Structures are given as structure tokens and as C-alpha cells.
Amino acid sequence: MPRTHRPATIRRATPADVAGLLALEEATFDSDRISRAQWRRHIANSSASVLVSGQPGHVDAAVVVFYRRNARSARLYSLAVGAHARGSGLGGALLAAAEADARARGCDSMRLEVRIDNPAAIALYERRGYARVAQLPHFYEDGADAWRYVKPLAPAPASNRARL
Numbered sequence: 001m002p003r004t005h006r007p008a009t010i011r012r013a014t015p016a017d018v019a020g021l022l023a024l025e026e027a028t029f030d031s032d033r034i035s036r037a038q039w040r041r042h043i044a045n046s047s048a049s050v051l052v053s054g055q056p057g058h059v060d061a062a063v064v065v066f067y068r069r070n071a072r073s074a075r076l077y078s079l080a081v082g083a084h085a086r087g088s089g090l091g092g093a094l095l096a097a098a099e100a101d102a103r104a105r106g107c108d109s110m111r112l113e114v115r116i117d118n119p120a121a122i123a124l125y126e127r128r129g130y131a132r133v134a135q136l137p138h139f140y141e142d143g144a145d146a147w148r149y150v151k152p153l154a155p156a157p158a159s160n161r162a163r164l
């Protein structure tokens with residue numbers, strides 16, 4: 001069974017989080033980084049959700065979900081937990097929050113891409129019900145391949161809709 005996560009404050013990012021998001025991105029990813037302008041756009045854009053853990057202005061971890069009009073599949077675009085906060089359930093908690101957000105928006109599946117050389121993330125997704133559906137050659141800027149994963153999402157109970 002997946003580990004029970006510690007209680008984490010997960011909230012929607014605001015423009016005040018952009019500096020913290022940039023710092024997390026820089027510390028976490030070597031390529032395909034989200035830029036300052038892109039963070040601003042994603043936070044303001046109604047077809048994206050940026051959820052973070054941490055106090056206002058301080059970001060321990062973040063997840064980005066993209067939506068398309070009239071599409072019932074959501075895309076988990078990015079998930080990052082600061083190195084200091086890993087291994088305590090925060091990644092799993094953010095993933096669950098992203099899925100709840102997608103359900104609340106009427107989506108019935110979540111898809112994502114992950115580097116084939118990222119065993120920690122692959123383990124996280126597989127433990128939480130994601131199934132590998134495709135290999136995408138040269139998906140990343142540095143030429144690395146991705147695996148695509150998909151998970152069906154059960155409908156949200158009415159009481160859980162639009163919690164965040």
C-alpha cells in the first residue's frame with residue numbers, strides 16, 4: 001500500500017509564488033524548465049492548475065495540470081518536490097490533489113509523461129494506479145525518451161467538487 005502522507009497544506013499558487021516556483025524548478029530539473037513568463041501564464045490561465053505546498057511565497061513542492069476545452073482527459077505536466085522534502089509523502093499528496101482537481105473539473109482520466117530514467121517518479125505513478133501506454137522517443141530537450149502513463153479517474157463525490 002502507498003505510504004500515508006503527512007498532512008500538507010496544498011493550495012493554489014499565486015503570482016507571489018513565482019520566485020519560489022522558479023527556484024524549485026532550477027533545483028529540480030536540468031532541462032525542459034518552466035520559465036518565469038510561463039509560470040505567470042499558468043497561474044493566471046483558467047486552463048491550467050498550479051498547486052503548491054508551502055506557506056505563501058514559499059514553495060516546497062508544486063504540480064501543474066493542463067486542461068483542454070471539451071476534453072475529459074487532464075495532463076499532469078509537471079511535479080516537483082524540493083530535495084529537502086522528499087520521501088515523506090508530499091509527492092503522493094500533490095498527485096492526489098492534482099487528481100482531485102481534475103475530477104472536480106469533470107475529467108475522467110489523467111495522463112502524463114515521465115523520463116524512462118526516473119525510477120522514483122515511475123514508482124510513484126505505478127503505485128498510484130497509472131498504466132504505461134506508450135514510449136515517446138526523444139521527448140525531452142536533451143533527447144531522452146519518455147513513457148506515457150494514463151490513469152482513469154473515478155467521478156468526484158458532489159461534496160468534494162472544487163475544494164481547492
Ligand SMILES: CC(C)(COP(=O)(O)OP(=O)(O)OC[C@H]1O[C@@H](n2cnc3c(N)ncnc32)[C@H](O)[C@@H]1OP(=O)(O)O)[C@@H](O)C(=O)NCCC(=O)NCCS
Pocket residue numbers: 001002003004028078079080081082085086087088089090091092093113114115118119120121123124125127
Ligand atoms: C518523484 C518525486 C515527485 C517524488 O516525491 P516524494 O515526495 O519524494 O514522493 P513520496 O514521498 O510521496 O513517495 C511516493 C512514492 O514515490 C516512490 N518514490 C519516492 N522516492 C523514491 C525513490 N527515491 N526511489 C524509488 N521510489 C521512490 C515510492 O513509490 C513512494 O511510494 P510509497 O509512498 O509507497 O513509499 C520527487 O522525487 C521529485 O520531485 N523528483 C524530482 C522531479 C521529478 O522527477 N518529477 C517527476 C517528473 S515526471
